[in-house]
Each structure stands twice: as C-alpha cells, then as structure tokens.
Amino acid sequence: MRRLCRTGATLLFGAGIGASASRLLSSRGGEEEEEDRPALLSRVPVIPVPRVQASELTVTPGGTGAVMKYGFPSLANIKTRESYVTSYDPRTRTASWVIERLNPASLTGPSDRKRCDFKEDDSVHMFHRATSADYRGSGFDRGHLAAAANHKWSQKAMEDTFYLSNVAPQNPHLNQNAWNNLEKLCRSLTKRYLNVYVCTGPLYLPRQEDDGKLYVRYQVLGRNHVAVPTHFFKVLILEQADGRGVELRSYVLPNEPIDEKVPLERFLVPIETIERASGLLFVPNIMKRTGSLQAITDR
Template sequence: MLSCDVIKARQQLIQHGVVVSDRSVLGVGSGSRSRGQPPAEPQRPRGGGGASRCPPQSPGTSGTESPGLRADGERVSPGASVAAMKYGFPSLANIKTRESYVTSYDPRTRTASWVIERLNPASLSGSSNRKYCDFREDDSVHLFHRSTNDDYRGSGFDRGHLAAAANHKWSQKAMDDTFYLSNVAPQNPHLNQNTWNNLEKVCRSLTIRYLNVYVCSGPLYLPRQEADGKLYVRYQVIGKNHVAVPTHFFKVLILEQADGRGVELRSYVLPNEPIDEKVPLDRFLVPIETIERASGLLFVPNIMKRTSSLQAVTDRPTTVPRIHQ
C-alpha cells in the first residue's frame, strides 16, 4: 500500500501534467521510521545555528497544502512546495515534499540530488527565526541511507543548506523543514559562509525584479584529470554513514518575468572549496547544458512546456575552471 506522502506526490505530479507510475515516486517518501532510533544529536556551533526551542516535528512528515491551494501554483501559501512544481522536476526518483520545497533524495550519497523552492517577496517575509531550528535526521529515509549529525561532527565540513533557511521566513515550519539533514550536503566552511551564502542572497534580491524566482540546488561529482592523463571522479566520504562530499555544487535559477514576458535562466557551478571573495559570482555562470550533462538531470524540456520565451544568461569570463563533459 502506498503511503500518504507517496500518493500526495503522485497526485501533484499528475496535476502538473507529468505522467508517472507509482514506482517513480516511491523511495524516500515511502520510507518508515525505524523503531528505537535515537534522536539526532544537538547541532555543533556554526554560522547561524542555535538550540531548538520548537516542538519536534513528527517523523517523516512533509509539507501539506493549506486550504484553497491550487495545483497550478496560483493562490498558494508563499513558497509552498506545490508552487515549486510549476516547471516540473529534473528527475523523478525518490521525490519528497516538504512545507517549502521539493527534493529528490539519493540514498547512495546520503544527500539530495536536487532541491527546488520558489521565492518571492511574500516567502521572504515573516517572523520565523533560525534560532528556533536545529539540524536533525530525516526519519523518512531508511536508516541505512540517511546521514546523521555525528557524520558531520569533526569532519571539517559544514552542513550546507540546499534550500536556504532564510528563503522561508513566511512560516516557522517551512524554515524548520530546511534543517532536515536530507536538505544539506558536506560543504567547505569558507564556501558555505561566504560565496555560497552570497549566491543565496542574490537569489533573494532577484525577487524585487522578477515575479517569482525558482531555485534548484544540488551537488555535483565532476571528473578531474590526474597525473596519468586520465579522468577520474573521486570524492571524499565522511562519518560512519559515508556521506559523499560533492566536488561542486550547482544552482539553477528560473526567473519569471512580470506580465508574461517569459522566463530567464541562470545556472551556476561552484567548486566545493574556498573561493576568493573578490571573484564575482558571474564568473561561475555556465550553460545549463553543462549541468544537465554532468548531473544526469534535465531542466529545459520541462521549462519549455510552461513558457514560449526562454532566455539563458551564460555570459562569463573564459577563466572559469573547466568542467569536463
């Protein structure tokens, strides 16, 4: 029997014109909590975290629509996950809906493959505060395939948000949901607290100019040429659960222009390492095809189903580190 989360995800996909089978939405959404599992350890101090003062979330809960929601993304709660589905999903494996975002979880890496969220001025406004949030395990993911706070403790990596907490001030639960460990990945502390944080701020600032800003973020594991002249994909794993450390991160921005003037697309790839703060973010713009090839995801076909005008911003200096394809 399908769980409520799986049925809900399937219905939402169908409402958006995506033909799916029950199997395509099975996975993280259909997992059940393993009995007797201890609660997550308190988060270790790092930029912006704090002790949780909220009642704990029910294990495996996901975002649910408020009364009056429509599946076409209109008249929904600011930033609600159903609204983030407007331009489809880059893939259909292990879909999970939360209050403020939709994610596809990769049990092999113990991180998400991608996370989609919708930003607008309403979603950025509110009294929610991250000091009431705490990083915690995602009990809807099987015990064998989830990450824990212990995996990150002493690893030298931050728990880098994919859907940023500051993007969802409209609801304390929406912000709280961004602290599931299924929404983070091991990230270089300097990158997390500086360049990645600056890119998140840019995403929020674009809500002033655009009607809606759809943001899809995720990890990449890219090849590198080694001394023997061959290409290898090598990455570190941390903790007893072997959480994969991405070599790079991507962020795809789908920018809805007002008055139906079409969609603008910006796509970034950042290495998971310290970046000089003097380097402009535009230096990391890449063609969307680069991310599609490297990740195995597809963005453009789904976007073109919803708009007849798509402009991709790809201008960047030639000194961007090469991404092998």
C-alpha cells in the first residue's frame, strides 16, 4: 500500500485499481492486501474542508450556476440541463460525469415519474448518441447518473434526467439495490447538510489477466456500441448548515451484483483514487473555492 499525506494527516491510497469486482468486494478496509490483490476500496473517512461563507449557501432548487459552485472536473462537451450539468463522452455514448445539487427544496414537489420516458439526446450527433434500442434485450438497466428522484421540484427537471446522455448500462441487481441505496443515502444527507453536491460517473478500470498484464476491457451494447462501465463513482460535497465548511466523501462500486450485507462504507475510497482513474480533478476546484483542504484519519 502507498500512503498519501496532505496537511499533516494520512489517507490510505490503493496500490492499484485493476482488481476484479469480486476482489474489490472481498477486500477489507484498512488492511494490507496480498500483492496480487490491490486494494481499491480501502476505507477512508470524510474529509472536512473549512472556510465556506454562510452567505454563499443557498437552498433553492434549480440554477445550474449554483450546481457548478465547485467548478468543472473537466471541460469537454459540457451540457446544461434544468438542474444538472454534464460532460458527455461521444466515444462511450455515456457521460464522463454529471453534477447535481440536492437540498430539501429539490427533493419535494409536484413532478410525476410516470410521465417521464427515456429519450435520445438530440443535442448529440446521431453517430455518437445512445438509443433505447441499444439497451433492449441487453440484460442491463438504463441506470440514471443524476437520479430522477433527486429532482421532484420540477417536472421538467425530472424529465431531463431521462435523457440517455444521463444514463449508463448498469447491472440490474446493482441498480435496484446497492446503487439505489447510495442514491437514498445522498438524499438523506440533505437532512444534515444545507446542500449536497453529487458528481456521478462511469469508470473503466483495468484488471490483471492470465498473462500478468493489465487490460481495460468492457462490453458494448447495440449498434451504437454503448460502453458498459466496469465501475461507477459518486463524489459528495456536503455543505455544513452552520457555514463552517464542507465535507468530502467518495465512493466506487463495481458494476455487478453486490451482496446486500456489504455496507456502503466498504466502498468509500480516497478521492485521489477516482481522480487518477477517471482523469477528472475535484480537489483543486474545492481548494480554489475554500482556500484550504485538511484530511483526517478518523471520524
């Protein structure tokens, strides 16, 4: 294991991110792994980031300018919707990331999911967009990145989450169980924090094969070759209601069934793990906004 130090504290950093999903699920947070079983999912604590002005914290839903308060993880193919912002990857036919802001006001309202249907994103060139036909008979769910239930405040906002550019192929068991529980956790955190910023995206992680080399392999669906992620990530930026600062949490889940007995805390990872694996950057944006970053080792 390698250790990454910041501001006098220590975070566990996985020696590699190419483990198979079964190895990831069997890893135990904080324990050294065998050399052939690199630990991606080391258990790490919440990271508090101080010095956010209370006057900057808002509770009204909508407004994509507020959604991007902590900057863009990348700058390619940015698209703005009613209540989320996304960066689209035309090669994979899915988003690289989606950012949304949750608070009690965004989670309540008159919207009706039954009035929503998945739809092609006609802002994407026809060569590079996914269609529902790509998913049909594939055995994968159309998994939301920005969850529909996060945007009940507006029918338009909820309908915008059904663009296929906000969707990625997801194992049905994962989508309906562990991933759904993680989405519920994000919503429940709005009871403790003023705003919950959620960045979600796919990962395509390498794994070691029989020849001892690392390869990135993933399935594609349909005539448009929609990429099936090997994993998904969520990065949470939690604004404290008293204005003292924000906290940072980050999760990585494999795109396969997860035993319901495995707690979500098992999938907490250092933010650097996601930054290295995805090519995105979160910490520099937060530091620019808040002025400092302090890591701790215990909650």
